[in-house]
Amino acid sequence: MTVIPAFTGERLVLARHRRRMTLAALARASKLTTHSLTHFENRLKYPSPHSLDRLSSALDVTPEFLLAPAPRRIPPEAMSLRSPTRLSARNKYSAVAVAELTVALVAWMETHLWLPCPNLPLWPQHDPEHAAEALRTHWQMGDAPSGPLTPLLEANGVRIFALPLDCADVGTFSTRHTGTPFVFLPPHLTGEQAREHLAYELGQLVLGQSRPGHRDSHAAAVQFASAFLMPRTAVIAAMLRTATPDRLAAAASTWGVTTASVLHRLHDLELLPEWSHRSTIQRLGDKTTPYGPAGPGPDEHSQLLPKAVACLRTSGLPIDSAAELTALHIDEPPRWPVATVPAAPASADE
Structure with missing residues (x-):
């Protein structure tokens, strides 16, 4: 059987957490066993090409995403989450x-x-x-x-x-x-x-x-x-x-x-x-909170990312591929803020 030695279990965990899926949910979606998934995530064995396709389809990522090097870890305790004890594990890890x-x-x-x-x-x-x-x-x-x-x-x-x-x-x-x-x-x-x-x-x-x-x-x-x-x-x-x-x-x-x-x-x-x-x-009639009702005011727009993306495209660098490997797929790269605008998923073209 052909194996994929470049596969990293950390990427599978990352994609599963981002998709807010439990092992059981991913097992149902991929038609693989939780036992196999546990072994994949802990690098105890590698998925076959067929299993890799099932995983990428269930997680809505490309196979290349699961084969890319794992990003550096960020411990949850290093993040200033407002009420970490009240957040569900699914929300926190996502x-x-x-x-x-x-x-x-x-x-x-x-x-x-x-x-x-x-x-x-x-x-x-x-x-x-x-x-x-x-x-x-x-x-x-x-x-x-x-x-x-x-x-x-x-x-x-x-x-x-x-x-x-x-x-x-x-x-x-x-x-x-x-x-x-x-x-x-x-x-x-x-x-x-x-x-x-x-x-x-x-x-x-x-x-x-x-x-x-x-x-x-x-x-x-x-x-x-x-x-x-x-x-x-x-x-x-x-x-x-x-x-x-x-x-x-x-x-x-x-x-x-x-x-x-x-x-x-x-x-x-x-x-x-x-x-x-x-x-x-x-x-x-205002609430006694620093984040109470607010009237119209100056919007908060990023000026950095549009210029950065334009520069990368002008230079012919693969911003689309980078976004695909770092943001699950090209339709969902992280967005830089544009206040008061509905937060529809943005593309790297923005």
Whole structure:
């Protein structure tokens, strides 16, 4: 019997996790036994060409995907999943697979063109407020509104991607891989929501929380995001202690956040008494969450990937083949974010 020595069990596990399939589900779909699948995944034996075809068909991948070298592993604990203990194993491992495939695609791109080098410090010793101020100083932002965050983060080496639709319930998360920071956003975010999610994950990356998903880590990242988007000195100078709803809305528009976020920032800086904070929230009908309802605002568009893909195509490099091997198939490469646009699967042409 002909065997396929290039087959890697890690690729089979990766594809199965990405497709959110159990061993039993893959066995039914491929008409192979779970015993055989376990042996394939643990490299105890190789599939025959016929079995490889069955596996690739059941997983909706090309045979070449299963024969490619395994990408570098990303431990789930290295990802800032919001509530890892509440996520099902299927959701968690699917998100890990998305991250690993994305990292592999970026690594391939970096062998052929220059991408901005990471310029994101790690300051676990800083408190969130000072870390946000220090990062603004490091990036020479001053106290001015940041504007869209996606171009700013991309220019400083942060790779930003939109999650596929079937991973949307995982929520935003981030990770560092060999020193390069990655942020993954769920689809269907408005401009303000995308900005605040990006700022939140920026806090996770800068503060280097040792317990991602823990309550203290979440609170620190929320505080960092608020301080980064609304610098303390700028908020004080705006004199919003007795502001009308219209002035609060104007300030929120200036900083590109929700009105609820402005109120929380004023309260955190002790510029708004507790009773006034609660009554204003109730009067505006806003939720007391940094990710509450948001009105129209600046969209978050990636400027890096379209240019990178265009450059690769102009150079005649096989971006389609790379996407096929790193993103399961050509119709589903990782998407870089375009806020407020329905998240239909994108092709590498975008």
